[in-house]
Amino acid sequence: MKRIIIVIAILGITGVMAISSCGPEAEGKSDNKPVAAKEEEAHIVIDLKNIPDDQFGESVRYGRELMLHTAQFIGPKGSAGKYTGNLMSCTNCHQDAGTKPFSFNLIASHEHYPQYRAREGKVLTLAERINNCVTRPHNGKPLPLDSKEMVAFLSYLKWINTYAPKGKSYYGEKNRKLDLPTTAANPENGRILFEQNCARCHGKDGAGQLTPEQTAYTYPPLWGPESYQPGSSMHRVVKQAEWLKNNMPHDKVQNGVVLTDAEALDIAAFVNNDALHARPNPKSFDYPNIREKAIDYDHGPFPDTFSVAQHKYGPYQPIIDYWKKQGWKVSL
Template sequence: MTNRTVIFLLLIFFVAGYLVPGCELSGKEKTDLVAPVNAGFIVPDTALIPNDVFGNEVRYGRQLLLNTAYYIGPNGTNGQYLGNKMNCTNCHQDAGTKPYSFNLISSHDNYPQYRAREGKILTLAERINNCIMRPHNGRPLPLDSREMVAILSYLKWINSFVPKGAAVEGLKNMTIQFPATAASPQRGKEIFTQHCASCHAGNGQGQLNADATAFIYPPLWGSQAYQPGSSMHRIIKMARWLKANMPYDKVSTGKTFLTDQQALDVAAFINDDAIHDRPNPQTFDYPDSTTKPIDYDHRPFSDTFSAVQHKFGPFQPIIDYRKANKLAVDY
């Protein structure tokens, strides 16, 4: 083969790399090679809600998150679907837009998704009803109801502020480091009395507004609180939320007050089933034991640790064991 022939063949391959579709990376492959843009914190500007039919539903959906009990609570003006008088924003603060507070800004993009708790794929509407039935002890909204459509519209609208493929800060609750000791309900009670009881009351029953239609500060246990099947009933899950958000008058975005140990201790006190009752205590989930979060304390388990350790910790030995045995680690 002559040098001229070699050069000619190289030119053909070079040009083919640009012209032949099969030689080009697909859109997905290109995306995978590029690190996601860090979009930082995103808080949608409600002044930008459109003034049209869709915008009206977005506004109503936002109001439903802020004033859930007023509209669909036990004495709701637009229906009675909740079993208590809590509002969605008690946990999903600022109508689901506050960072590190069960943020909802990307939820419209993330569903349908597989949920280990139910052992199946859920739509976003089903996930919304999951919250209506568990933390709110209610009955599901009809999928074609104005309320469901409005909530979905609102979630779609806030999701529109997220750049495609961007990494948004504060979507997940804050991370915590696990201490070597178990979380202590006794220590948690002391912290609760000092920093939490002034709002949630010493008996944990919260404070209602003036006309008793909704809680200003939600109950943390008792018949009006969330069920055991709720995310807040898991100690790590609650501790990560507490670290970023409580006490509300002592924290700001990125600035915490409680230490990791204190957050775990307070969560342990609030969720200690030996001293605090809850509605519907038979709500048990995770049909596949291998997918249970490490702080879910109902048997059977796919590891060797007790229900007490799954409940209160120490958690690092569970994590180490599960990693060593190639088991899922979720919390």
């Protein structure tokens, strides 16, 4: 706080905003304040009019439709084939079809693959990474790599990638990191917060609400057989809390962040508590090299003596410190 005041004194408010929107430091810091005007300006805005008017453009447009209306095309009753196992859409998590800042933004994805992925212990192509989301959060079976639909997803991701600044990160590329509390996340407190902040849309039973046509969700499910599998990244407490903080409650967050870091963690702990909430059965739990496991993954074995419960709910710092001391890469 003190430092910010000094900076304001020296640079004036505009200076501070410029720093907090572009500075590499700002990206990783938690922040309860509404998004500043300058930051809004820094949003990458996708202009659909720029999609080329040719066959590639057609594939881009179809890819965008698949992001927005996933189940209609490739859901359990999909017109193009039955691949995703639930009625969720990619955009429920990658909001604005993957272009919203701090919402598992996908604008950079195309240039980041092929990439080594610890969960699978091998280098994956972007198509294989897309299929991870088709199989886990969507509880489905992989799209054929040469299908029109997979090619459309890839075309769309390639096209939105043309908006990414070359060789540097951009506003909202990665979700904001949280200040991790020194105590474990508390699912019981999460239940209370959930009822206050979330149940009015997602339902007290977490089942969400279908559209009148029953082909997609107005409010997607948070648990139950129609929701994401354990083993999905959204099932990790820290990963979900980082996303929640900037994106939920869906209506109020538009005027500024509502949840504190600790509240977001408690709610994610409640939502992702498998003793309280059923989910579809995962087909596999991977990480062939256990020293590459995400710290908040909730499925052992781990190369340390911390309990699985501590890995899932924290406190995380002692685990992080221990891993650093061993020289292992911390992924959270």
